[in-house]
Amino acid sequence: MxxxxxxxxxxxxxxxxxxxxxxxxxxxxxxxxxxxxxxxxxxxxxxxxxxxxxxxxxxxxxxxxxxxxxxxxxxxxxxxxxxxxxxxxxxxxxxxxxxxxxxxxxxxxxxxxxxxxxxxxxxxxxxxxxxxxxxxxxxxxxGPQALFYRTDLFAKAGLPTGPSEVSAMTSTWAGYRTVAEKTAKEGFKACDAPQQIYALQLAQKGQGAFDSSGTYLGDGTLARQAFDYSARLLSDGLCVKAEPYSTDWSSAVAQNKLGAFVGPAYEAPLISGAGSPSGVWRVAEPPGGAGSKxxxxxxxxxxxxxxxxxxxxxxxxxxxxxxxxxxxxxxxxxxxxxxxxxxxxxxxxxYFGGQKAGALFAEVAENSPTVLVTPQDATVEGAISGALTSVAQGKESATSAWKAAQEQIAEQRKNG
CATH class of the missing domain: 3.40.190.10 (Periplasmic binding protein-like II)
Structure with missing residues (x-):
């Protein structure tokens, strides 16, 4: 380091x-x-x-x-x-x-x-x-991650509504993508913004931006696959393109435009804060496996x-x-x-319809791999987040955004 x-x-x-x-x-x-x-x-x-x-x-x-x-x-x-x-x-x-x-x-x-x-x-x-x-x-x-979702909107989309069934359906990222496609056809999204999806795909594999010897891993195969997956959610119109804690995010929840999202336990209060009714939301296991941040x-x-x-x-x-x-x-x-x-x-x-949500979060937190945290992480996270925002705004393709982010990271690392 x-x-x-x-x-x-x-x-x-x-x-x-x-x-x-x-x-x-x-x-x-x-x-x-x-x-x-x-x-x-x-x-x-x-x-x-x-x-x-x-x-x-x-x-x-x-x-x-x-x-x-x-x-x-x-x-x-x-x-x-x-x-x-x-x-x-x-x-x-x-x-x-x-x-x-x-x-x-x-x-x-x-x-x-x-x-x-x-x-x-x-x-x-x-x-x-x-x-x-x-x-x-x-x-x-x-911050154990999970998939938050609305049972009433899932039912309208012809999807299962029980936490166990939804967890099984979205146990892989391919499964989550399928659900996101179905919900989008029904007029609501299962993705807010994909930055946390990108981070979770790395966290559940125990990979950070660097390894213990200081070698940069953020331009490797796993990171690129996670980026491309996240960028495709955006380019295919499967996200509402709203960041948690923003007015747009709260509005999307309140207007039933956002019916599911991947996020950490500490974002649960945002749902009720947006005025969403009690009893209709549930929590499923995170797609791809346990991961925390x-x-x-x-x-x-x-x-x-x-x-x-x-x-x-x-x-x-x-x-x-x-x-x-x-x-x-x-x-x-x-x-x-x-x-x-x-x-x-x-x-x-x-609020979660009588679900024991805390027990699910506890299992995720306890089973999450250790991810090495380094002083340079903020530089990498900022560049990747900015790249995904550029894709969301239609300013860049996934390929050009990824390349620009890596160049930015390389320059910042060079300058210390």
Whole structure:
């Protein structure tokens, strides 16, 4: 893996950095201004609500300062560069690999008792482990993939509606394509945008953009096949061409134009948020096999004066009970293996017509292969996503878009 380069800050930039950090972490909040407090930075919706609300009560003898921080990772990186203003604990997203070149800034959690061989899904531990074996993040949530679909629209298209039957019908990508063709003829689509379909086809094979020796794999046969498959969904009119979290996506769901899509567990709340009725949606196994992506971590800074206490706090906040609550109340799917056995997680869900959707997601998360995450992934993902967008907009053919993306990736890798 190549090292991440950090720019040198000028004196004026340092002053600005200090001001920005102080505006975020030095004013307001629990225990503000108290250097003896254990400070935790977290982003909105990144940590189970039960953990945030209950941690001070759980540790009454500690002073815990919880700060919900916007642009958290930008501020964290600036704090690490200036050597001032960093918290004791910070929540870091799937970009955790970008910190491997400065891994010494974080505590190796195994030194505090973490065991990356148990309790949480293996691939989450692996994603937070540096090439040298340093574990710099404690697992929070995961993103097991699945096929979400509407039973009423499937019935109109003459398709099976039970999760087991649909899972069998779409167990392969060829099967999913057949379903997408049938739904398109009935006036609704089974694909939103194919970026996640592309990523899932690689994830379920355990392939990332690079291997452990740093060799680039994103221009190989598997990646090209996944790209061509995804691009054909677009060119053949089988996708609504709307990205999750967009207004167009919500409109497509609300207007019954999008009746199925491949996506991670954390996108489930988007369906109800779009106004789609309760009881008609179900969840099937992901086409092609188990695959997961994303999720965040809690990391302890080496500069912390409270490392042992910080680990005790993090371990409690991320226990199975809090992670289960994080799914039920906040839509954060757990990484804790014990949470997958919790009756609250495996209970029938009224919105999904009484289906035990959590149990299906748990099986996918636990069975997903480990995919190597590297600091250069964002470059590759951005180029591929842009290429598929060009195909969706009719600006380029799949062949020319693929070629342009690979040239862009090569240039960016060359320039570091």
């Amino acid at each position: 190549r090292s991440r380069k950090h720019p040198t800050l000028s004196a004026s930039a340092l002053a600005l950095t200090t001001a920005l950090l102080c505006s975020s972490a030095c004013s307001g909040g629990i225990g503000s201004g108290d250097s003896d407090a254990l400070t935790i930075w977290y982003g909105s919706g990144s940590v189970p609500t039960s953990a945030v609300k209950g941690v001070q009560k759980q540790f009454p003898d500690m002073k815990i300062k919880l700060l919900r921080t916007s642009d958290l990772e930008t501020k964290l990186k600036l704090a690490l560069q200036t050597g001032s203003g960093a918290p004791d604990v910070a929540v870091i997203g799937n970009s955790i690999a970008s910190y491997t070149s400065i891994a010494s800034k974080f505590v190796d959690l195994t030194s505090l008792g973490a065991d990356p061989t148990k309790d949480y899904v293996a691939w989450k531990w692996a994603n937070a482990t540096t090439p040298e074996g340093r574990v710099i993040g404690f697992p929070i949530d995961t 994303g999720g965040s971590f809690m990391s302890i800074l080496s500069s912390s004066k409270h490392q042992k206490d910080a680990y005790a706090v993090v371990k409690w906040m991320m226990n199975s009970t809090n992670q289960t609550s994080g799914y039920v109340k906040d839509g954060l799917f757990p990484s804790s293996l014990d949470a997958y056995k919790d009756p609250d997680l495996t209970a029938p869900q009224p």
